[in-house]
Amino acid sequence: MAGYKETPRQKMIAMMYLVLTALLALNVSVEIIEAFVIVNKSIEGTNVNLKSKNDETYARFEQQHLLNQAKVGPFWDKAQEAKKQADELIAFIDQVKYEVISKSEGISLEAAKTTPLRDIQAKDKYDVSTNYFIGNSQDGSKGKSRELKENIIKFKKDIVNLLDEKDRATIQLGLDTEGPFRDASGAKQNWEMHNFYHIILAANVTFLNKLIADVRSIEGDVVTKLLNSVTSKDYKFDVLNAKVIPNSKLVFKGDTYEADIMVAAVDSKQDPMVIIGGRTLPTENGVAKYSVPAGSTGLQKYSGTIKVKDPEGNLKEYPFESEYFVMTPSLTVAPTKMNVFYANVDNPVSIAASGIPESQISADITAGTIRRAPDGKNWVVRVPLGQKATITVKHNDGKTTRNMGTAEFRIKRVPDPKAYIANTDGGPVQKNMLLASRAIIPKMPEDFDFDLTFEIVSFTFVGVRGGDTYERPGTGNRLTDEMQTFISNSKRGQRIWLENIMAKGPDGNRKLGTISIIVQ
Template sequence: MAGGRQTPRQKLIGMMYLVLTALLALNVSVEVLDAFVLVDDGIRQTNVNFGRKVDMVYDDFVKQRALSEERVEPFFSRAMEVKDISEDLVTFILESRSEMIARVDNIPIEVADTLRLIDMRRKDNYSTSSSFWLTEPIEGGSAATIQPGGPGTRAHKLRTMIEEFKESLISKLPEQFRDVIQLGLDTEGPFFDKFGNALTWQQAMFDRQIPVAAATNLSRLVTEVRNAEFDVTSQLYAAITADDFTFDKIEARVLPRSQIVLQGDRFEADVIVAAFDSRQQPEVIIGGRTLEGGRLSIPATSEGLQTYRGVVRVIGPRGIQEYPFSGDYIVQRPSATVSADAMNVFYMGVDNPVSVSVPGIASGNIEARISGAGNRLVPRRTEGGYIVRLSSEHNVNQNVTITLFANIDGTRRQMGASTFRVRVVPDPYPEIAGQSEGPIPRDVLAGQPLIPRMRDFDFQMDFRITQFTMNTTIAGDFREWRSTSNRQTPEMESAIRNSARGQRFQFENIQAVGDDGRTRNLPPMVFRIQ
């Protein structure tokens, strides 16, 4: 058998081969050779178990591919190629085994496929089995021109397929794994007979080997093929799982919990090795001090840019190796931002939208409070957004303050406050047909209602006219009429329709009430009939 490092499974297979060789070296009876049957039965059961184990790896591949096709696909496609070439080799071995048994016992191949070795009638007829493998041509030519076990024989073809199989399996593995795995299936030898004469692999396998031994040896070959298939597919599967990666590069990494630190707090970060051996704990040194658990914690005592540097020590192939790291962070005072979305004041009787934020703090960890009895902060759907609704009892001469608190590491801290002036919503301007003064046709002015309109104001408040008076001079007499709504009275409309060109009409004592319930005295309007 070939030397080199072998896995326990390969050592077991090698011991089984030695047992077979020892049995063949003995001149034993046919009854003793029945022991080969027991060995073959055990090997074939092992092959069944190997097949199940390999199928489990393929099933795991399918599951992983469904979870992350892009990452798994390169290894999955290689595993499928390994499966195909393994099946081709196993099929050739088993079909040749059945054909040899059929030739030895002169029975149909269909019967030989399921025949147990215990039922072979000519277990010791090695001349037929040797000829089948070593001298019978399979791809043209004649027995006279073929060298025993040479090109054109089944033994040579099997050896070639095994060597191509091994080369193909190795090529499917990532480069870094090719020197690690041992496939077995040795065809190079050296091999010797019992007298110490050198043999080829073909001769060692089939020359004067009784059929029951050759059949058992072929079952052993299937075991080695399945073993190689399992090792390669398992290695390919391990290549896609992070826990089993073999890394050829290592870097120190610092993972800060936050890039922004409030004055009085602490800068904290996890210092790790990006590729590491889980069986050892890296040593992290900064400022000549070894960090416990690899966690960096620096008090934030002053504002501005702060820097740090250190090394990570790990035990590598060349002993203790050091990997330097460095970084920086910014320390700033606690701060908070409260901004009115429309103006820098709050108005009575309307919804005042505001936005709040604290740098470095998630909105879910911010609490806003407003001063003044009855004043309310109503959350909006936007992140950090609120509506300020002032109480109708609030004194317009008293400012309102919004204070922000933040939950930092389980502690409630005040982060800042903003103060806003309070104002009453300005008065609207009355209009008739979109005009508030100037020349106007009598047909446009007559019968039109008074409409209060807001000018240069970003908030929405509705007003309604509750009363007004209209006056004019008719034939030298001053005449005045009063309305208790925003509509002209019939007398007003009649006076306008019977007016002369150039006649003036004044609308005065105009009062309006807004949504806030306050009564407003609006400016007068003067129109001249065109």
């Protein structure tokens, strides 16, 4: 019997039917007839079980169809067609069975449907049944057996065509109608004569029920093959793990943490081949581990290929790519009372946000301007004289722009430089050093770290000679020849003043302090 694997009980029933059929050619005894009754009852039980198994297969099939109609739909439609074909042939066989019982027993069709084989009086007769199946012919062509045979042949052809061509050769249909068949003397017979000519009614009924069993078995075989075809190209996994894949493990205050949470399936029996940069990664239980030293900072990208065998044994390649960000561990120490910008000068500023590439950072300021320095890393702020300026830093990753925070700065006037001559801002000075220097030099306070210079634009040279005040204006920062002569003629202890010193800076002119000199 094709289809489901036969149990020992089913094999025994089939063997008993063959033995009993052979014994019919020798003798029709009460014992043989009783044996047919027993075998027939067992076959009827087998048919119930086969239908139940098929119904379970259809139930699983329908469940898959409800879950994924697009994928399962074509196979489900074929399964429904297989059921239709099997039901139609079985309905025909049942009709033949009830008709031959009705004609042989002389009862109605309805009565024939409910009368057990044991209770049929004509079960040991073959005249009526032979005429019904063979008719007025020598080969059964005029009887019901020929129509039954043609329906069986059509069923086998139609149901096997529901399968893919590659699957058709793998299924054993049974229901052999071609033979060869021989009678008790060894003469050749066709299917009709071999199974229905001078065969008692009990054997006819048993044989027809056996045909039903074969049809149900073929139906189950085909439907199971169709169900398996749904997932024949699906990968098989035996390990499930919960996985959380965040969009980013770095989340800033005010942003939203997002992650994909899923069940990841792995085939622990097949280790895929994972290749990154020409290097094959080690795998264990279906999982590859990628490890690489973080040598350089910033955004790091990598890509590779996963090679794995599909269910048909073909090697499939699946490319992938990913990225990660490497940052240097950093410590920021900032005095809270020194957030100061100086007005009208370039103030260097460093802006850094941990975990964010510098190229994705932008900044605005409420007063003045802020721009990137030529090195592309630092920033330059220039503000007018005022009270405060606030810098707002933003991060734009190409998808969204988020506010990273603000920093407030006080604005101060650039401190006044101090005027020096002969490397002093006043006091005793050697005459020769004073004559050698010849120029007033403005110097910024030592704690002022900006690269900023002032230019002396004018001053007044004041001295005392013979009780009279000597006063001469100076342009620029250099002493005139006349002033140099005055110094040269000065006596030890004589005082000289450099007053009204005007220095030009980025925000205009500044009046500097007086340099009081005692000539030595």
